[in-house]
Amino acid sequence: MPADLAVIGLGPYGLPLAQAAVAAGIPTLGYRTGPEAGSLSPAELRRMLSGGFRPTTSPAELGRVRTAVICSPTPRGADGGLDLTQVETAARTLAAHLRPHTTVILESPVQPGTTEDFLRPLLEGGSGLRAGRDFHLAYSPSRVDPGNRDFTPATTPKVIGGLTPACTESAAAFYGRLTDKVVRARGPREAETVQLLETNYRHVNIALVNEMAVLCHDLGVDLWDVIRCAETKPFGFQAFRPGPGVGGHAVPQDLTAQAGRTLRMVELAQQVNHQMPRYVIQRAAALLNEHGKSARGARVLLLGVTYKPDLADQQSTPAQEIATRLMELGASVSYHDPHIPSWNVLDRPVPRADSLYEAAADADLTILLQNHRTYDLQGLSVKAQLLLDTRGATPTGAAHRI
Secondary structure, three states: OOOEEEEEEOOOOOHHHHHHHHHOOOOEEEEOOOOOOOOOOOHHHHHHHHHHHEEEOOOOHHOOOEEEOOOOOEOOOOOOOEEHHHHHHHHHHHHOOOOOOOOOEEEEOOOOOOHHHHHHHHHHHHOOOOOOEEEEEEEOOOOOOOOOOOOOOOOOOEEEEEOOOHEEEEEEHHHOOOOOOOOOOOOOOHHHHHHHHHHHHHHHHHHHHHHHHHHHHHHHHHHHHHHHHHHHOOOOOOOOOOOOOOOOOOOOOOOOOOOOOOHHHHHHHHHHHHHHHHHHHHHHHHHHHOOOOOOOOOOOEEOOOOOOOOOOOOOOOHHHHHHHHHHHOEEEEEEOOOOOOOOOOOEEEEOOOOOOOHHHHOOEEEEEEEOOOOOOOHHHHOOOOOOOOOOOOOOOOOOOEE
């Protein structure tokens, strides 16, 4: 066989899996299912190619591997649910070339029941094979945390739920080559619901601390000091921190297709988190007014326009909405981000600041949206005329915080 593994979908879930597999010495095919793809530096790509990674555009090669993992993105669709278009495309492509004894695993974020009720019929109908008898089928939630150096694929436990016990063990044998610990769920629905719980847990807790940020500002309480003290509690508390909004590829799910009901906590969390960009604008306008300036005509510098620090990923970044609202108020917006060489808002390019300190000194208001490690926040707080910190990253008293 030319490869042991085929990763179908080279976006935010598939590319890290392919990198981990190559690092573990597994010859790996990479097959793209849509326009979205992760980014690799030339050096990273050379390392992967030399380690056994091979991008392919030939569907026939998918039928020559022992394991195929579908990692296609599932963005939110027009109806608010998850769009399974790329998963369907991947499944139909794979099914046409699926061979007996292959292990097929789905890693894309999906609703509980998708592996059995959506993916399985596509694979069986297109291949003439039967899942659980002729080939193995399982689900494993992706646990990728881009930029996290403490928890890599090798040190993050992998949850697996197979259609049958044999399917689970086959998937476990594969993931056992990548990670130190494999956790077996009762089945694919349980594994899918693990992903649902983990994603919603993050969004609900971010929403709570975002609401606390608004409340503490109104009360004149330093939320960041509250969090600093609260996180010393060794049980019953995990620290989350507020921000200008929630970005990333993990979409919160407030409706489970199987149960046909709304998760009220998640629905409320989405409402709170979606309000944060607007709250940042309110705070920005208020700060400008306090200093005798109007948002209309004000020079506003946005620092860090990615959804996560030290990455070039802009998926669902709140910076887009914040910049849009500022422009609608008549502000003159520019940005600085060491990872983003150009940026468009409202279909027009946003001026990029070459010199951070000069731009901050010239701007009426500087808003820190993402704390990249290259930023010297102490120096920035001295240079900026007016600084709004949405991440609580500046030294105490050096800036206004949300």
